[in-house]
Amino acid sequence: MAFDESNATTPPWMDRVFGSAQYFRLWLAQILSSGGDWLALFAILITADRVGGGTPEASVAYVMIARFLPGLLVGSAAGVLVDRWDRKRTMIVCDLGRAATLLWLPFVDFVWQLVVASLILEGFALLWAPAKESSVPNLVPRERLTGVNSLSLLAAYGTFPVAAAVSIGLAGLATVIRRFEAVDFLRIDAESMAFYIDAATFGASAFIISRLALPRGPKATGSSATEDARAWSPGQVFSDLRDGWSYIFWNPTVRTVNVALAVGLIGGGMIVPLGPVFAEDVLGVDPGDGFRVFMVALGIGVAIGVAGLTVRQHRLHKEQVFLVAVFGAGACLFVATSMWTLVGSALLVGGLGVCAGTVYVLGITLLQESATEDLRARVFAGLFTLVRSSVMLALLVGPALALFLNGLSDKFFDKDVNILGFDVIIPGVRLTLWLAALIMVAAGMLTLASMRRSKS
Structure with a gap:
């Protein structure tokens, strides 16, 4: 309805x-x-x-x-x-x-x-x-x-x-x-x-x-006792669950949003456990202070992105802005972790927040517009499951990957390479966050490919 x-x-x-x-x-x-x-x-x-x-x-x-x-x-x-x-x-x-x-x-x-x-x-x-x-x-x-989805995000995290x-x-x-x-x-x-x-x-x-x-x-x-018993049989419940996931995978818009958010969060979520390490090992600042600056910048960026969507909501091409924001998030994270000052990194992390807020709000909106009434709750339950899984994977894999890459960088490059005459330090945390940014760009490529298939 x-x-x-x-x-x-x-x-x-x-x-x-x-x-x-x-x-x-x-x-x-x-x-x-x-x-x-x-x-x-x-x-x-x-x-x-x-x-x-x-x-x-x-x-x-x-x-x-x-x-x-x-x-x-x-x-x-x-x-x-x-x-x-x-x-x-x-x-x-x-x-x-x-x-x-x-x-x-x-x-x-x-x-x-x-x-x-x-x-x-x-x-x-x-x-x-x-x-x-x-x-x-x-x-x-x-x-x-x-x-209203912008307002919902404000209510949840503001x-x-x-x-x-x-x-x-x-x-x-x-x-x-x-x-x-x-x-x-x-x-x-x-x-x-x-x-x-x-x-x-x-x-x-x-x-x-x-x-x-x-x-x-x-x-x-209301339904008869026989219909109610049939509806709650294990086979019917499993069938309903299967229908929900089939819709998530085969509806072009729903699939696109879920892929972008899930894959993007695997990359973007790594900044949370690795932010303090990056601040200390790369920027040379207190890890606690650096992490707090990053989180404030990220929050301000999300607020700016949400406010911009609210103001421009009647003049947006949602699919195009969603795609640009997915790519933008990966680009901002890559440049942010390539910086050598806290201020420069924080500004780009703020840009990441703008893109992340945009992706989340427009993703929810596209699902609400696309999902049918009888499957809508299953679509959102599936989305929230993917989001949780991606965040958990990022929190677990990020630190372990940083430790592994730190050993490789120390062994083969002494954590330092020369690029166009500039010495660039490459501890494991920077390499991991660069990889996270590339994962987010890959999410953008998957989103673009999905959108093109849906129009063909």
Whole structure:
């Protein structure tokens, strides 16, 4: 079901910015839950460190694995479920389930309890995300999808610094509240305050979503007991899952977006674990300071890219801009890691952020425009699975590859080569990031080839 123009009675400013009052409410719900979720993630990691005993590093690792593993293993299956269920009800249940789980977290004393809670939270998130993305085309006109997806990216990641700032003040707030003996049973401290606040944000999100006018979904209709049993048979569930992945691989636009994002993230994701090493080994600056500069530059670049898309959304040729941004991301990373000063590298990392934000927003928009209503949740679940897999691969492979190439460079070139009369140092980290840039360019070539095949 596409957006219903007859229900588009919104104030002019809201129509220009958010597309509809309905999407504005959904965006507010996402702002609340995303901000609270970042706040709770900080608290979960601190709690893991506290209850980890003599191995806090292992405890944090277990929790992070619990956040990543469900998406890798069963992320696609979540799309099958969402395509069968009432999307609005799914989002409400997921928000309330996450709120209940967070209310339990202040009372955990063991790492295994944190791991179980993280698995539950991630399971609900895997259902909520495709339900939300599948619902957006039913809330806003097609021509405004680019703008609202930019706002969605802002809600998901722009709340990170706000949550970080709030977390700093929670210790003081907890000190004040602990003065009241009546709340001793709540185990008030900075981390528990974060959990209680996050639970409240999910409760507010569920209330807001309950007021939205959303269609039930293509398969969320009444059926006989026989039809229902047949629909939930293992064979039918597997068939639905296979149909979703077949659509992802054979629909030209969906395939193009998934290939570009998945392959591009394998390359671009390496800058996260290797940024501090590059700052120290190549630029000769403090690794922590250099990494923070890179992350700030990347964030500013993403914000600029998103803002530009929002302003120009009615005059964009989405496929062409998407392709240019994929190539641009690889080029910016290559030039950034060829620089010899922190300022020069940071500026190019900012350019990488502009391109990365553009690729993500336009990719989501193209999927929303192309995917059919009955397969849309499976398409987004598949995308999120590929994204998680690519990021995890980049985080794992990047440092290992840098170490391997560092040994080869030291053995054969003494980590230094002369290019056109200039001495260029080539430690393993620089070689790895150059390779990452080439991987992103390869993603652009695959995208171009896919686009040409789809037009032939």
